[in-house]
Amino acid sequence: MALVTVRFYALLRLRLSTDPLHVEATDVMEVIEHLEQKFGHQFRQEFGANEKMRESCLFLLNGLNLRNLKQTRLKEGDILHVFLPTAGG
């Protein structure tokens, strides 16, 4: 288990009313499960189902875009940035 920091941006930060969040987890999927437990319905409503969330959300782990969350192991001090797509201009 590693203690990692989760940062939220844009409307996600506004809706979840929290940033940053510190989570102990082994991999990114565990972080997501933790967020589902913590925010429950609100989190699922924002993200939809897990599979869709992985496709349509932007996750940057220490700046690197994640596309395969299950295999992404975490280490102490990692920072996970989470965005919802915003298209305005």
Next chain:
Amino acid sequence: MIDRYSRQIIFPGIGEEGQRKLGDGCVVIIGCGALGTIIATSLVRAGVGKVRIIDRDFIEYHNLQRQVLFDEDDILNGLPKAIAAERHLKRVNSSVEIEGIVADVNYTNIERFVRGADIILDGLDNFETRLLINDVSLKHKIPWVYGGAISSFGMTMTIIPGETPCFRCFSPASTGRGTVLTCDTAGVISPIPFIIGSLQTAEAIKILVGAGELNRQLICIDVWTGSFDRLETAPRHDCPACQGTYEFLDGRFGVRATSLCGQNSVQVLNPKIERLSFKELEAHLKMVGKVTYNEFMLHFDVDGREMVIFPDGRAIVKNTTDESLARGLYAKYIGT
């Protein structure tokens, strides 16, 4: 001439040589909403030699709150944004060659529009065209500056082909969930596009002058919470665009609009969407129009337009044969 630019010539980062480089420069601004109007007016005032502005939309009253180049007369005259921008800016600086183009930028025409550009500025309201800009930028090695603003939040990053991660490196795998939020569904306050557009403008000036420190990180700003973050992004090893595969420019992805013969309607297809949640879509759309739905389709009435949306992301825009208009409405309210 010198007097007009005297204050920025005094600035050591530009000087007389920098001013000459600005005068020799050519920028292309794709999208002329809040970001685009800030960028366009700033670059024309700065004396950039050629400014090409491309936009598919008309001006509406709800634009005036943040789109600084337009006024009520433009609406009364029914002007497209690109034309109104060109007219206003020619009165600001007659020495700049300003070209307003009313067009729906897509994979068939973008290479023509960016020909000769030293830099491309993003004033768009959708992801799809940004991914198209990204492809054309990488293919022709033209830097571009991404900018996005919604609600009180905005992001920007400068993409230099071959040097920085590209937009696709740090974009989501798909934006096809059907609930991509836009200014038309989530709202926006004017300070955020003003700030993001100004940062984009500064990047354009630095690139044209060839001086200053470019923003190679993803800047994230929220003017409501007062947060300013800079995120280091990294290239993605399996990014198709960085590998020279330009899927959006090749027309493999992207929204397609087709006028339905004899029906006075346009069908819009978005191959990226597999399944829409009408419940989620209703939550966003009911803020701006009338929404009703059943398990088969969702009806949405807004600004005198009627859209019928299906679970697979397909939409029919009624009472028009204008494919560009239909794509625009789709981008605004469903998101691409």
